[in-house]
Amino acid sequence: MSNVIKIAIVDDNSFLINAIKEKLSFFExxxxxxxxxxxxxxxQKLEQDKNIxxxxxxIEMPVMNGIEATLEIKKRYPQIKIIMLTVFDNDENIFNAIKAGADGYLLKEVDPNGLYQGILETLSGGAAMTPSIALKTLKLLRNPIDFEIVDKEVEExxxxxxEIEVLEQLSKGLSYSVIAENLFLSPSTVRKHIENIYSKLQVHSKLEAVQKAKRNNLI
Incomplete structure (x- = not known):
């Protein structure tokens, strides 16, 4: 490893990207x-420059979320370390991030020194984790069966x-009106299909619906 640590930040909120950059600016x-x-x-950016x-x-992002991206990046570039940096510390996100190959899991509220030390620890072969995340991870290791039960329920x-056609269009980030046009439906019919999808998958957002459908090979 060279003396300079090359970092990329992935977040759909430009304000948060700048906040993370500011935290890292203290370290030469x-x-x-x-x-x-x-x-x-x-x-796409890694295809152009993988020197990271x-x-x-x-984690929660449109088009492709952080867990899906981690899985794909780890297949292509296993040498790149990935630290999940998120406001979400729910058990399912932690479980899925670890399964996808994440090397660490920190909350965005981490202070500059904590973030920097987490990066150093990860590059040294450790696993950077906010203490509360580490505790949750231990609990998940002791009782890993919960999410298998959840997944089985969704699979059924x-x-x-x-509905699958509508969901596939939705996964591409298309608006209701564009989906309606593509599938020769009225926007109100599309909305009704999406309500039915939410109800069947027991989700409350577009992102959750797409994630669960992909995880269970519905789309």
């Missing part, structure tokens, strides 16, 4: 290379062919 051996607004964009040591990755959900 940190070099910010570039940022991306979602998982798909960071993968650490990626600080948000059946969507109609039309």
């Amino acid at each position: 051996d940190i070099q910010f290379k570039y940022s991306a607004g979602n998982g798909k964009e960071i993968i 040591d650490v990626i600080l990755m948000d 959900v059946k969507l109609t062919t039309r």
Whole structure:
């Protein structure tokens, strides 16, 4: 490893990207290379320049979330360390991030020194974790079965062919009106299909619906 640590930041909130950059600006051996607004964009940027040591990755993002991006990046560039940097510390996110190959998991409220030490620890082969995350991870290791039960329940959900078509369009980030036009439906019919999808998958947002559908091979 060279003396300079090359960093990329992935977050759909430009204000938070600047806040992270500001935290890292205190450390002379940190070099910010570039940022991306979602998982798909960071993968495209890595194709152009994969000379990155650490990626600080948000979880909840449009187009492709941080967990999906982590899985893909780890397949292509296993040498790049990925630290999830998020406001979310729920058990399912932690579980899925670790399964995807994340090297660390810090909350965005981490102070500059904590973030810097987490980066150094990860590059040294450790796993940077906010204490509360580490505690949750231990609990998950002791009782890993919960999410398998959740996934099994979702797998048993059946969507109609039309609902799957709507969900596929939704996963591309298209608006209701564009989906309606593409599928020759009225916007109100599209909205009704999406309500049915939310109900069947037991989710409350577009992102959750797409994540669960992909995880269970519905789309």
